[in-house]
Amino acid sequence: xxxxxxxxxxxxxxxxxxxxxxxxxxxxxxxxxxxxxxxxxxxxxxxxxxxxxxxxxxxxxxxxxxxxxxxxxxxxxxxxxxxxxxxxxxxxxxxxxxxxxxxxxxxxxxxxxxxxxxxxxxxxxxxxxxxxxxxxxxxxxxxxxxxxxxxxxxxxxxxxxxxxxxxxxxxxxxxxxxxxxxxxxxxxxxxxxxxxxxxxxxxxxxxxxxxxxxxxxxxxxxxxxxxxxxxxxxxxxxxxxxxxx
Amino acid sequence: xxxxxxxxxxxxxxxxxxxxxxxxxxxxxxxxxxxxxxxxxxxxxxxxxxxxxxxxxxxxxxxxxxxxxxxxxxxxxxxxxxxxxxxxxxxxxxxxxxxxxxxxxxxxxxxxxxxxxxxxxxxxxxxxxxxxxxxxxxxxxxxxxxxxxxxxxxxxxxxxxxxxxxxxxxxxxxxxxxxxxxxxxxxxxxxxxxxxxxxxxxxxxxxxxxxxxxxxxxxxxxxxxxxxxxxxxxxxxxxxxxxxxxxxxxxxxxxxxxxxxxxxxxxxxxxxxxxxxxxxxxxxxxxxxxxxxxxxxxxxxxxxxxxxxxxxxxxxxxxxxxxxxxxxxxxxxxxxxxxxxxxxxxxxxxxxxxxxxxxxxxxxxxxxxxxxxxxxxxxxxxxxxxxxxxxxxxxxxxxxxxxxxxxxxxxxxxxxxxxxxxxxxxxxxxxxxxxxxxxxxxxxxxxxxxxxxxxxxxxxxxxxxxxxxxxxxxxxxxxxxxxxxxxxxxxxxxxxxxxxxxxxxxxxxxxxxxxxxxxxxxxxxxxxxxxxxxxxxxxxxxxxxxxxxxxxxxxxxxxxxxxxxxxxxxxxxxxxxxxxxxxxxxxxxxxxxxxxxxxxxxxxxxxxxxxxxxxxxxxxxxxxxxxxxxxxxxxxxxxxxxxxxxxxxxxxxxxxxxxxxxxxxxxxxxxxxxx
Numbered sequence: 070x071x072x073x074x075x076x077x078x079x080x081x082x083x084x085x086x087x088x089x090x091x092x093x094x095x096x097x098x099x100x101x102x103x104x105x106x107x108x109x110x111x112x113x114x115x116x117x118x119x120x121x122x123x124x125x126x127x128x129x130x131x132x133x134x135x136x137x138x139x140x141x142x143x144x145x146x147x148x149x150x151x152x153x154x155x156x157x158x159x160x161x162x163x164x165x166x167x168x169x170x171x172x173x174x175x176x177x178x179x180x181x182x183x184x185x186x187x188x189x190x191x192x193x194x195x196x197x198x199x200x201x202x203x204x205x206x207x208x209x210x211x212x213x214x215x216x217x218x219x220x221x222x223x224x225x226x227x228x229x230x231x232x233x234x235x236x237x238x239x240x241x242x243x244x245x246x247x248x249x250x251x252x253x254x255x256x257x258x259x260x261x262x263x264x265x266x267x268x269x270x271x272x273x274x275x276x277x278x279x280x281x282x283x284x285x286x287x288x289x290x291x292x293x294x295x296x297x298x299x300x301x302x303x304x305x306x307x308x309x310x311x312x313x314x
Numbered sequence: 315x316x317x318x319x320x321x322x323x324x325x326x327x328x329x330x331x332x333x334x335x336x337x338x339x340x341x342x343x344x345x346x347x348x349x350x351x352x353x354x355x356x357x358x359x360x361x362x363x364x365x366x367x368x369x370x371x372x373x374x375x376x377x378x379x380x381x382x383x384x385x386x387x388x389x390x391x392x393x394x395x396x397x398x399x400x401x402x403x404x405x406x407x408x409x410x411x412x413x414x415x416x417x418x419x420x421x422x423x424x425x426x427x428x429x430x431x432x433x434x435x436x437x438x439x440x441x442x443x444x445x446x447x448x449x450x451x452x453x454x455x456x457x458x459x460x461x462x463x464x465x466x467x468x469x470x471x472x473x474x475x476x477x478x479x480x481x482x483x484x485x486x487x488x489x490x491x492x493x494x495x496x497x498x499x500x501x502x503x504x505x506x507x508x509x510x511x512x513x514x515x516x517x518x519x520x521x522x523x524x525x526x527x528x529x530x531x532x533x534x535x536x537x538x539x540x541x542x543x544x545x546x547x548x549x550x551x552x553x554x555x556x557x558x559x560x561x562x563x564x565x566x567x568x569x570x571x572x573x574x575x576x577x578x579x580x581x582x583x584x585x586x587x588x589x590x591x592x593x594x595x596x597x598x599x600x601x602x603x604x605x606x607x608x609x610x611x612x613x614x615x616x617x618x619x620x621x622x623x624x625x626x627x628x629x630x631x632x633x634x635x636x637x638x639x640x641x642x643x644x645x646x647x648x649x650x651x652x653x654x655x656x657x658x659x660x661x662x663x664x665x666x667x668x669x670x671x672x673x674x675x676x677x678x679x680x681x682x683x684x685x686x687x688x689x690x691x692x693x694x695x696x697x698x699x700x701x702x703x704x705x706x707x708x709x710x711x712x713x714x715x716x717x718x719x720x721x722x723x724x725x726x727x728x729x730x731x732x733x734x735x736x737x738x739x740x741x742x743x744x745x746x747x748x749x750x751x752x753x754x755x756x757x758x759x760x761x762x763x764x765x766x767x768x769x770x771x772x773x774x775x776x777x778x779x780x781x782x783x784x785x786x787x788x789x790x791x792x793x794x795x796x797x798x799x800x801x802x803x804x805x806x807x808x809x810x811x812x813x814x815x816x817x818x819x820x821x822x823x824x825x826x827x828x829x830x831x832x833x834x835x836x837x838x839x840x841x842x843x844x845x846x847x848x849x850x851x852x853x854x855x856x857x858x859x860x861x862x863x864x865x866x867x868x869x870x871x872x873x874x875x876x877x878x879x880x881x882x883x884x885x886x887x888x889x890x891x892x893x894x895x896x897x898x899x900x901x902x903x904x905x906x907x908x909x910x911x912x913x914x915x916x917x918x919x920x921x922x923x924x925x926x927x928x929x930x931x932x933x934x935x936x937x938x939x940x941x942x943x944x945x946x947x948x949x950x951x952x953x954x955x956x957x958x959x960x961x962x963x964x965x966x967x968x969x970x971x972x973x974x975x976x977x978x979x980x981x982x983x984x985x986x987x988x989x
Contacts, residue, residue: 195384195385204385204618205616205618205619207385254496262498
């Protein structure tokens with residue numbers, strides 16, 4: 070069964086058609102990459118899945134359940150986690166920023182005030198700090214940190230809510246070579262060891278080639294190719310979209 | 315060897331053991347000094363594992379180790395410490411570890427490093443710690459020379475290094491990996507399938523064996539005594555591939571116990587372990603002193619958080635290399651320079667009092683009671699708060715050794731009331747053999763020998779020493795001539811002053827003799843140059859030449875900042891190092907150093923090198939000492955140019971760009987003459 074499915078999703082902003090009947094499906098334990106030139110509709114599609122935009126037509130299913138009309142916070146509670154291209158940091162320390170993720174999923178105020186859940190949240194946050202190697206920054210103010218660190222903080226924050234599916238929007242943009250390598254390792258470990266299915270929107274072709282199991286190419290809101298890296302680079306339409314006519 | 319008259323006169327009243335030692339001194343000596351006449355009694359538990367068992371029995375629930383994990387200091391008691399060692403040791407045996415096997419340890423300071431070290435010893439094997447920042451090709455000869463079949467790697471990074479040289483290594487039985495992060499795919503590799511094993515897995519196997527043979531561990535431990543080999547330690551390696559020093563428990567414990575006779579340490583002390591365990595200094599503190607004195611050993615969370623955790627621990631005992639003290643002093647200096655006008659003025663006037671006091675102390679003169687009182691006030695109202703910020707507030711005894719300390723740093727710290735003392739020693743004598751006593755600290759000397767240790771100077775000026783701490787020899791060089799009749803030849807040039815303090819000048823083979831016969835210790839001049847924040851490394855040249863020259867490395871951050879402040883645009887290190895303005899800056903530094911030197915020891919020419927000396931390029935040792943012979947070969951054209959009429963020199967050098975790629979390019983460097 071597909072973990073996540075979008076069927077014939079179309080999205081319009083006034084006269085601009087961002088998505089024209091795009092369908093994707095995500096299988097369990099899969100890394101699915103969505104690539105395409107600027108303005109192809111990659112981020113718009115992610116926004117439809119997590120509920121920022123409501124598509125004019127089409128349906129979105131999560132574990133077979135129709136979630137097209139659910140608000141974003143309900144979808145997060147169900148287990149859809151998402152990172153942004155430019156991470157947003159709340160004012161506060163790295164540690165506090167990560168802890169926020171716990172409240173998103175465990176919304177009962179009374180439960181959150183118990184000692185037990187505080188211990189649980191703290192333990193979880195520390196495990197994630199260890200996972201994304203943020204120990205030196207634990208007590209640093211998050212807003213002033215470099216991009217590479219903020220991306221890691223955001224990833225840890227999303228993982229705090231223990232999502233079943235991860236939507237990562239350009240996780241390596243603005244990172245140095247070493248940081249990109251680290252990020253690729255986190256993504257692989259999340260997928261292979263933690264068993265999380267991942268949708269990855271990415272510009273970096275080498276990263277996509279090395280870690281994605283399947284690739285979908287969008288151009289001007291239309292899905293133009295789907296398959297393995299070897300398959301899509303042979304596709305004439307993909308070449309045209311990337312190289313120009 | 316018959317002793318000269320002056321020596322015989324000097325040892326007339328010496329204790330018998332000194333005379334006994336001097337009977338078989340292998341060559342004529344010109345000076346001698348010895349430590350206190352205190353009997354050093356070995357405890358009944360005369361090996362490290364035995365001492366651990368005893369500590370666990372006597373004070374099992376006391377804290378032995380502390381490690382920061384999940385942001386909280388986690389406590390490990392002696393009972394848990396022993397339990398971990400026991401399980402690991404038995405686990406090794408059930409994997410086929412045999413008596414006399416060697417195990418190489420590569421990794422950061424962690425409790426697991428200590429478990430592995432002691433576990434290997436109690437499985438009747440020999441541990442060898444290697445520096446964790448060694449490159450694979452630097453590890454290769456060391457592992458092969460030690461004939462180690464077992465390797466402990468801390469994490470994926472170290473494991474990757476071993477995998478890269480696996481084909482060239484001899485037979486490798488198992489690679490034990492402590493932190494499995496990022497390693498989930500490694501078991502799929504057919505080359506590694508039978509070799510990789512996690513630390514926890516070894517301990518689990520040990521638990522199983524413990525159920526079957528509950529007394530095996532104790533039997534193994536009790537079958538050893540102080541005459542057995544405790545470990546291999548690498549020598550410093552300034553001249554080539556580091557040699558493997560064989561040390562017995564006797565040597566290690568003699569050194570540790572002897573040190574405690576002059577520096578009392580106890581269970582209430584805190585020690586912070588952050589320098590590489592491969593260094594003898596760290597092993598001697600953690601094992602030789604730690605297991606006998608029973609102080610707490612604290613570990614950092616990550617290498618990046620060393621200084622934050624250092625402050626949280628606030629250690630009471632510390633032993634570090636001069637470069638660490640340089641960092642601490644520079645940190646304080648920078649913070650003071652950044653603070654407000656009033657605070658800075660207060661600090662500076664207190665430092666004046668501090669300097670006044672230490673200068674009298676250094677001369678051995680009595681300190682006036684008023685000055686003593688003023689210093690107390692300065693300490694309690696100013697210094698203590700500053701020291702708290704860097705984590706030195708609780709420090710009782712701290713030591714610097716391993717290389718020449720800068721006199722200025724030493725004076726600075728003592729003026730602030732930090733009880734820093736110099737020590738002298740080497741791996742070959744299980745750590746240290748000479749140190750300052752509390753009441754006679756002198757920045758120009760290394761102090762007096764440890765109790766029951768004799769140090770002498772040969773006719774050629776070499777420091778030789780004898781005590782039960784001297785090594786049994788080099789494992790990979792059985793015929794070396796470094797130990798004769800129990801006397802250890804250090805290769806250091808030194809002298810003994812009238813107070814019986816040892817002065818270590820420099821390495822014997824580093825001493826420079828100019829054509830007019832002047833003897834120069836380059837390290838001394840290099841340290842004077844390096845006290846400037848703009849000079850990262852200095853290399854003074856050269857033996858058999860008419861005058862001295864220097865090749866300097868600029869400090870990239872500090873000179874970079876200076877260039878920004880003075881509107882000097884630059885692109886990278888290569889460009890910055892050759893800017894005429896920067897060379898003018900360096901000229902000023904060289905000139906001010908020259909003013910403090912005698913006429914014939916002044917630097918006549920210098921140049922700023924296009925790159926920094928780096929241990930990855932074999933130019934420095936891992937403890938940041940210059941490898942002069944290697945440098946001489948590598949930079950031969952530069953040396954030739956310095957001693958010619960040239961005003962500039964071209965060199966085909968390797969350049970590393972910001973993105974990590976390397977390239978060979980011709981670089982023009984200016985030779986600045988100082989008239």
